[in-house]
Amino acid sequence: MGQSYRVAILGATGAVGTELLELLDQRNFPVSELKLLASPRSAGSTVMFQGESLTIEAVNESSFNNVDIVLASAGGSISKQWVKDIVAAGAVMIDNSSAFRMQPDVPLVVPEVNPEAAAAHQGVIANPNCTTILMSVAVYPLHQVLPIRRIVASTYQSASGAGARAMEEVKKQSIAILQGQEPKAEILPYPLAFNLFPHNSKLEASGYCEEELKMVNETRKIFGAPDLRITATCVRVPVLRAHSEAINLEFDSPFAVEKARELLIQAPGVQLVEDWDANYFPMPIDASGKDDVLVGRIRQDISNPNGLELWLCGDQIRKGAALNAIQIAELLIEKNLLKPALVANS
Amino acid sequence: MGQSYRVAILGATGAVGTELLELLDQRNFPVSELKLLASPRSAGSTVMFQGESLTIEAVNESSFNNVDIVLASAGGSISKQWVKDIVAAGAVMIDNSSAFRMQPDVPLVVPEVNPEAAAAHQGVIANPNCTTILMSVAVYPLHQVLPIRRIVASTYQSASGAGARAMEEVKKQSIAILQGQEPKAEILPYPLAFNLFPHNSKLEASGYCEEELKMVNETRKIFGAPDLRITATCVRVPVLRAHSEAINLEFDSPFAVEKARELLIQAPGVQLVEDWDANYFPMPIDASGKDDVLVGRIRQDISNPNGLELWLCGDQIRKGAALNAIQIAELLIEKNLLKPALVANS
Structure with missing residues (x-):
């Protein structure tokens, strides 16, 4: 029988925590x-796990003592609040928030793409943004064979990306509209039922929203390709769960559709x-x-001899968040990486 | 008081006919x-128009006698079936179907873009595909100033594009899902409620579907730009009415966002x-x-110094179909073009 580990879930009651x-x-x-x-608000309620009733505890300074792995999915400010305690307690934090993703000393890992990056962790490993994970898994097998030079991505993101309450809101809005009433928007900024709108994350001076820039910057970091040119338009659509993406890829030379298909048939997670x-x-x-990212409609781009078009759907809560985090934990165990790497002069 | 005209609507009971x-x-x-x-199926029912009750007639050989303008929106096979009778009767057919759009002797007209093309008609003028009309109105004002070299388009197309019955189907599917039942797909090939899928028009050998190739070929014809490179991914989304499009544009040199904004503020139909x-x-x-195509999120493409990104929504039934057809009829009247152009040697 192999070793087993003490695991903590920080943010156990959210959509990702449940998953x-x-x-x-x-x-x-x-x-x-x-x-x-x-949070203290959720503390005291119970959850069943493998036949046992577990009580949710309010997080505090001593919560991470005697813990090996912390799976954090309570948002960036909570992750920032507890990271020092987690690392001081000797645990590894696998963080679902965007708080640490672009920090040079924090590996940003998609196990199918850059598992080797995990080895350098200093106690924190970041789980990428959902749309980024799904795209990375689907296009990295091609990038390995012929480097991608440019990506034009358009997303079709489900309500689940805004959490369990947004999923409920879309259902309520749908009922209201079907009954001839005005839909109410409380979680999301505008009604999403029978509607759609550009992703409501913060807009940067460039006109891109944070979600789009995550796709740009995180993909570059995961691929180790700082010069990879990426543009994205992220859109929320009235789907409950699972994101879709239309991906236009450009290479330096033609990429045969059949070759791409062969590679993706064999690709892990696809x-x-x-x-x-x-x-x-x-x-x-x-x-x-589903665990896998579903990929299809691989086409030669008729506007560019060096281009490919593809279409993907993936479960945003699963591979786009919870599954990827757990795969990182499994990788740490398999490669014996739970202890932080030794850093010279630190 | 100006002249007035005898108008026939062929396909008066459909979503576009109603509009x-x-x-x-x-x-x-x-x-x-x-x-x-x-069709004979719908004949005999009545419709109110300007306070008068009009009876729907079954179309036959003599239906077009003493008619000036036929607005056809009954599908390609019906248009093909009656085009000879319409032209023989001396009427002009403004056809919403794709039957004649790519015929060299049939003008394909978006009045904001290529009104001059209408003058060459031989009795038939084609109304372009909905996604093509919306994109054309939005990007032609830029193309006039600096020619567009390449377009990467991703669409978010509403159920209305598949007709009034598809809109009803999405509502029924939504109710079923909200009540925990299986949604039924009878008009569309797959459930669309809380779901989406690549456009279900016929797939060509290239892997592109007809809808996507319409955007490619029709835009080239409307712009008079046979070398314009266009790729598109068309997707049906659970929206009832109005299509959205994420458009990535490439020019030979940079196009200032502020300049694009100024042009689009002044552009007709935008x-x-x-x-x-x-x-x-x-x-x-x-x-x-709404009549106008709504355009926004104009951004400098961060992946391409010569690129622009923009986002648009437009009423597929209105500007994407019925309104454009009526604007063509208004253009014919205004320019005194109801009689076919004289063609040498014909």
Whole structure:
């Protein structure tokens, strides 16, 4: 019997936290002890895990003593608030927020793409943005063979990206509209039911929103390709769960569609979904609850001899968040990387 | 008092036919006589127009006698079936179907873009595809100043593009899902409620679907730019009405965002919708029922110094179909073009 580990989930009651719990169970993650941490507001409620009732605890300074792995999904400010305590306690934090992703000393890891980056961690490993993870898994197998020079991405992001309450809001708005009433927007800035709008993350001076710049900057860091040119338009659509992306890729020379297809059939974390006769390609309802990123409609770009078009759907909560975090934890265990790397002069 | 005209609507009971009727009224189109034509199935039902009850007639060989303008929106095969009778009767057919759009002797007209093309008609003028019209109106003002070299488009197309019954189907599917039942897909190939999928038009050998190739070929014809490179990914989304498009434009040299904004503020048929502080940009619910194409989020493409990104929403039934057809009819009247152009040796 292998070793098992003491795991804490910080933000155990959110959409990603719930999925983390489910995945720890489904994947038989070697848990010796599981601590569920959340804000004082959620403390005291109970959650079932592998037949046991676990009580959610309010997070405090001593929460991370005797913990090996902290899976954090409570937002950037909470991650920043507790990171020192986590690292001081000797645990590794795998953080779902954007707080540390672009810090040079924090590895940003998609296990199918850059597992080697995890080895350099100093106690914190960042889990990338959901749209970035899904795109990375799908296009990295091509990038390895012929470097991608430019990506033009358009996203179709589900309500789940804004959390469980946004998913509920879309349902309520749908009912209101179907009953001839005005939909109310309380979680999201505008009604999303039967509507869509550009992603509502903060706009930067460039006109790009944070979500789009995450796709740009995080993909570069994960691929180790600082010069990779990327532009993105991120859009929220009235889908409950699973994001979709239309991806236009440019290389320095032609990339045969058949070659791309062969590579993606073999690629880890990818499922090729293409039935050209039935006009059947990846759809968010089919990607929901699946581990793999569904990829299809691989086409030679008719506007560019060195271009490829592809279409993908992936479960934003699963591979786009919780699953990727757990895969990072599994990688740390497998490669014996739970202790931080030694850093000269630190 | 100006002249008035005898108008027939072929396909008067569909989503576009209904909108044509509404627009003839709203725009005070100079109608002296209005004939509503449809399949024998719909014949006999009545429709109100300007306080009068009009009976829908089954179309036949003599339907077009004493008609000046036929607004056809009953699908390509119906248009092909009746085009000879329409032209023989001396009427001009403004056709919403794709049947004649790429025929060299048939002008393909967006009045804001290429009104001059209408003059060469031989009895038939084609109304372009909806996504093409919306994109053309939004980007032609830029193309006139600095020719566009390449377009990468991703669409977010509403159910209305598949007709009134598809709109009803999405509502029914939504109710089913909200009640925990399986949604039924009868009009569209897959459930669209809380889901989305690549456009279900016929796939060509290139892997592009017909809808995407319409955007490529029709835009080239409308712009008179046969070498304009265009690629598109067309996607159906669970929006009832109004299409959205993420458009990436490439020029031979930089196009200042401020210049683009100035041009689009003045452009006919365009409304600039940009509130950067409120993160408020075009949304399909705001474009529904509007004549203008709403354009916003104009950004310098950070992946390409010669690139611009923009986002648009437009009413697919209105400017994307019925309104454009009526604007063509108004153009014919204004320019005295109801009689076909004389063609040498014909």
